[in-house]
Amino acid sequence: xxxxxxxxxxxxxxxxxxxxxxGEPLSLKSVSDRQGISQKYLEQIVTPLSRAxxxxxxxxxxxxxxxTRPANEITAGDILRAIEGDLVPIPCLASQAETCPxxxxxxxxxxxxxxxxxIDRYVDGITLEQLRTMKADxxxxxxxE
Amino acid sequence: xxxxxxxxxxxxxxxxxxxxxxGEPLSLKSVSDRQGISQKYLEQIVTPLSRAxxxxxxxxxxxxxxxTRPANEITAGDILRAIEGDLVPIPCLASQAETCPxxxxxxxxxxxxxxxxxIDRYVDGITLEQLRTMKADxxxxxxxE
DNA sequence: ACCATTCCAACCGAAATTGCAGGAAAGGGG
DNA sequence: CCCCTTTCCTGCAATTTCGGTTGGAATGGT
Numbered sequence: 001x002x003x004x005x006x007x008x009x010x011x012x013x014x015x016x017x018x019x020x021x022x023g024e025p026l027s028l029k030s031v032s033d034r035q036g037i038s039q040k041y042l043e044q045i046v047t048p049l050s051r052a053x054x055x056x057x058x059x060x061x062x063x064x065x066x067x068t069r070p071a072n073e074i075t076a077g078d079i080l081r082a083i084e085g086d087l088v089p090i091p092c093l094a095s096q097a098e099t100c101p102x103x104x105x106x107x108x109x110x111x112x113x114x115x116x117x118x119i120d121r122y123v124d125g126i127t128l129e130q131l132r133t134m135k136a137d138x139x140x141x142x143x144x145e
Numbered sequence: 146x147x148x149x150x151x152x153x154x155x156x157x158x159x160x161x162x163x164x165x166x167x168g169e170p171l172s173l174k175s176v177s178d179r180q181g182i183s184q185k186y187l188e189q190i191v192t193p194l195s196r197a198x199x200x201x202x203x204x205x206x207x208x209x210x211x212x213t214r215p216a217n218e219i220t221a222g223d224i225l226r227a228i229e230g231d232l233v234p235i236p237c238l239a240s241q242a243e244t245c246p247x248x249x250x251x252x253x254x255x256x257x258x259x260x261x262x263x264i265d266r267y268v269d270g271i272t273l274e275q276l277r278t279m280k281a282d283x284x285x286x287x288x289x290e
Numbered sequence: 291a292c293c294a295t296t297c298c299a300a301c302c303g304a305a306a307t308t309g310c311a312g313g314a315a316a317g318g319g320g
Numbered sequence: 321c322c323c324c325t326t327t328c329c330t331g332c333a334a335t336t337t338c339g340g341t342t343g344g345a346a347t348g349g350t
Contacts, residue, residue, distance in 0.1 A: 001148045001225075003234050003257075005308065011253045027326065036247070041309055043327075060317025061325045076256060080146075089148050102181070108156045110279050111221060111271060112148075118267045122260055134252050140259050150339065172295065186340060188296075195296095205348030206294045 001089070003080075009037050010045050010083050011076065011131065017055060018071040018132045025057070025064030045083070052082035071132055077123035087123065089115050146234070148225075154182050155190050155228050156221065156276065162200060163216040163277045170202070170209030190228070197227035216277055222268035232268065234260050 012035050020026045028046065032039040046065060049055050054074060055065045067074065081087055086094050090112050092103075103109065126140055134140065157180050165171045173191065177184040191210060194200050199219060200210045212219065226232055231239050235257050248254065 001146065001152070001229060001232065001234070002236065003146045004306090007146070008235060008253065008257075011256070015252050025326095029326080038309075040311080043329095044309080047328080057327060058317080059315080059325090059327045061323095062318065063316090063326045065327090084146060087146065089146070090153060091147065107160050107276050107279050108153065111156070111276055112153075114271075115264070115267055118263055119260070122263045126256060126259075131252050131256055134255050140255055149337090174295080183340075185342080188298090189340085192297080202296060203348085204294090204296045204346080205350095206292095207349060208295045208347085210296090 004083075006045050006083050007080055009035075009042070010049060010079050012037070013042060013045060014049070014054070014067075014074070014079055014128055015132050017065060017067050018074075018128050020066065022066065022070070025062070025066045027064035030064075048082050049079065052078070054078060054082055067128075070129075072127045072129035074128040075124050076126045076128070076131065077120065079128070080123055087116070087119060089119070149228075151190050151228050152225055154180070154187070155194060155224050157182070158187060158190060159194070159199070159212075159219070159224055159273055160277050162210060162212050163219075163273050165211065167211065167215070170207070170211045172209035175209075193227050194224065197223070199223060199227055212273075215274075217272045217274035219273040220269050221271045221273070221276065222265065224273070225268055232261070232264060234264070 013031055016031045016034065017026055028039050028042045031037070032042055046055065046057075050057060050065070053068060056068050057063065057065050077087065088094050091097055092100055092109060093113060093116055100106065100109075130140055158176055161176045161179065162171055173184050173187045176182070177187055191200065191202075195202060195210070198213060201213050202208065202210050222232065233239050236242055237245055237254060238258060238261055245251065245254075
């Protein structure tokens with residue numbers, strides 16, 4: 001049960017973009033330099049973010065990527081789902097999954113679905129703006145104090 | 146971000162054991178028959194549960210496994226941690242991880258640590274007894290109603 | 291002695307992960 | 321108009337993880 005490097009890098013990439021003003025685009029080259037992630041790998045990561053409509057791009061010199069919405073209207077959940085698809089802990093719960101024949105007798109599906117909800121609520125409750133302004137050891141536990 | 150079949154099967158295996166009285170052991174053969182998981186694979190799964198002290202075994206005819214504690218004193222977290230080790234969403238947070246050089250400037254570590262805590266609280270709040278008595282579409286969201 | 295069971299260790303194919311390489315297309319600045 | 325920067329697209333490849341299977345040894349009840 002681990003999130004992939006793509007998930008982690010996507011968050012860091014988006015934080016970089018959030019640090020930029022809304023107008024001017026930021027190139028992957030500069031993100032690569034500052035975050036120590038190869039430019040080529042960043043290209044792979046930004047593609048689904050672009051397809052999900054979270055960022056837009058400009059080509060050519062002085063080009064790059066920028067957020068399509070203000071950072072406080074983008075959640076960590078938006079970003080992770082753009083990379084991962086459904087954010088489900090087990091395949092059974094994916095929206096396109098065929099229903100398990102063992103489902104009616106299953107004692108654990110409720111547990112997993114509860115976990116899914118807990119994760120959803122957490123990631124949807126944290127905005128990119130919160131991430132951007134967060135220091136290294138801050139803990140953003142909203143309603144859990 | 147998925148939990149493995151081992152995690153899922155471990156829960157189902159433990160529910161089967163919880164359905165048994167505390168005295169008499171249940172063989173993997175019968176679990177295999179009822180749950181449709183190969184006996185050999187179950188052997189792999191029960192081993193870490195045994196090493197973690199959640200179950201004990203008797204060999205030979207009429208042998209099998211039984212819980213070492215009552216089902217309401219074992220949590221889903223106990224079971225998953227026995228299989229997975231640390232229940233951390235990213236390697237950075239593992240107890241044996243060397244500290245990332247980028248740590249002081251990292252804007253996302255707090256997010257991930259918060260997620261870890263949310264997951265921990267959930268899985269540690271659900272007991273094997275709750276799982277056992279849970280029907281297919283029950284949702285065990287304790288304090289979240 | 292037999293048989294059911296746990297225990298132990300190796301192996302194995304398929305899939306996912308984590309990238310890298312090589313361009314083609316587009317756009318701005320000189 | 322040419323060059324440079326950048327995005328965009330495709331393919332590949334090494335490594336690890338996943339999801340088991342296989343084979344057998346040790347143990348213990350009957």
